[in-house]
Amino acid sequence: MTKTKAKPFLKWAGGKTQLLPTIDSFLPETFRHEYDVTYIEPFVGGGAMLFFMLQKYPNIKRAIVNDINPHLIKTYTVIRDEPFSLIGTLNELQNTFKSFVEYDQQKDFYLNIRNRFNQSQLTDVEEAAYMIFLNRTCFNGLYRENSKGGFNVPFGRYANPTICDEELILADSELLQKVELLNGDFSHTAEHVQGYTFFYFDPPYRPLDATSSFNSYVKESFDDNEQIRLKDFYSNLSAGGCFAMLSNSDCKGRNVEDDFFDKLYEDFFIERVYAKRCINANATKRGTLTELLIRNYENYQGEPTNLFNS
Numbered sequence: 204m205t206k207t208k209a210k211p212f213l214k215w216a217g218g219k220t221q222l223l224p225t226i227d228s229f230l231p232e233t234f235r236h237e238y239d240v241t242y243i244e245p246f247v248g249g250g251a252m253l254f255f256m257l258q259k260y261p262n263i264k265r266a267i268v269n270d271i272n273p274h275l276i277k278t279y280t281v282i283r284d285e286p287f288s289l290i291g292t293l294n295e296l297q298n299t300f301k302s303f304v305e306y307d308q309q310k311d312f313y314l315n316i317r318n319r320f321n322q323s324q325l326t327d328v329e330e331a332a333y334m335i336f337l338n339r340t341c342f343n344g345l346y347r348e349n350s351k352g353g354f355n356v357p358f359g360r361y362a363n364p365t366i367c368d369e370e371l372i373l374a375d376s377e378l379l380q381k382v383e384l385l386n387g388d389f390s391h392t393a394e395h396v397q398g399y400t401f402f403y404f405d406p407p408y409r410p411l412d413a414t415s416s417f418n419s420y421v422k423e424s425f426d427d428n429e430q431i432r433l434k435d436f437y438s439n440l441s442a443g444g445c446f447a448m449l450s451n452s453d454c455k456g457r458n459v460e461d462d463f464f465d466k467l468y469e470d471f472f473i474e475r476v477y478a479k480r481c482i483n484a485n486a487t488k489r490g491t492l493t494e495l496l497i498r499n500y501e502n503y504q505g506e507p508t509n510l511f512n513s
Contacts, residue, residue, distance in 0.1 A: 207374045209374040209377070210371065210375075211254065212368070212371055212372065213249050213250075213275075213344075214339075215251075216345060216346070217248065219405060223252065223255050227259070231446045231503060232503055233502070234401055235260075237399045239399065240260070240399050241263075241397045242257075242400075242403075243268070243392050243395060243400060244268040245268075245269045245389035246405050247268035247269060247276075248270065252403055252405065253268055254375070265383070266383065267383045269384075269389060271388065274320075274334050276384050276386040277334070277386075279382075281327050281330075286373055286376040290369050290372055292329060292332040293372075297366035300313075300340070300364075300366060306360070313340050313358045316333055317341075321353040321354055336366055339364045339365065340359055340364055341359050342357045342359040343356075344359075389404075389406070389433065393436070393440065400446070401448075403449075403450075404437065404450065405449075407425035409452050409464070411452055411456075427463070434467050434468060438470070441471075441499040446498075447499045450496060451464060451494070451497070452492075453475055453492065453495050471499050472497065472498045472501065474496040474497075475495060478492060478493070
């Protein structure tokens with residue numbers, strides 16, 4: 204039997220799985236040959252890039268990932284440190300959920316777990332298990348919080364959801380042994396720069412329009428002021444000699460007059476790449492759009508894909 208590869212254990216809006224080959228082609232040429240690399244992700248999210256990088260590049264000797272969502276980082280931590288306890292709790296949830304044959308029974312169980320996740324004092328293992336359970340059974344696999352920080356995604360409709368993927372948890376746990384996990388503002392990751400350091404940023408995307416906004420992963424919003432603060436952080440890292448790549452939405456692809464990012468990152472290299480958006484309540488709005496890859500270095504293995512000539 205082929206050993207299960209480590210990959211994201213959650214479905215996450217904006218996940219980078221289908222963009223990984225493109226992102227890989229734009230890594231710094233020196234990255235591939237440097238022996239001792241420090242890899243930092245200030246917005247780890249679902250972790251597609253993290254799991255990909257750690258499996259493909261053994262020259263990454265230190266990996267530091269951060270997210271402002273405390274439930275998310277708690278879940279990563281439990282998978283890394285207590286995988287067997289997590290598997291036991293997830294199996295109990297899975298068996299109970301699947302013992303209900305009626306949709307309304309499953310929905311009631313889901314809402315009960317959601318309420319406990321938001322209000323109860325939980326052990327770390329319970330919190331992580333509930334996080335995974337809710338992700339596997341909620342509508343469209345979303346993670347969203349209200350203004351009070353409560354998870355508020357409604358119940359989904361799945362015939363036979365996999366709530367406990369034991370092999371995946373163990374594979375992810377093994378890979379996460381070399382990862383330091385942080386919970387806080389992205390700016391604190393600068394404290395972990397050491398030697399040859401590569402940053403990959405995947406922040407909450409700037410909305411393409413008023414109806415497409417989805418960056419409520421936590422109660423704190425990530426508005427244009429935050430995007431500007433992130434750019435200043437990116438510039439400071441660049442001035443300090445770090446290599447950095449950043450993903451974001453291509454607002455100009457929707458509105459040619461919207462050059463927010465083109466002006467904000469005019470001192471850096473901006474590429475437009477195609478990506479398929481898979482999470483949207485309206486199926487007609489799922490499809491292929493352009494996204495931005497912004498880097499602070501010139502040498503890479505890919506070919507320029509800029510769709511707008513300045």
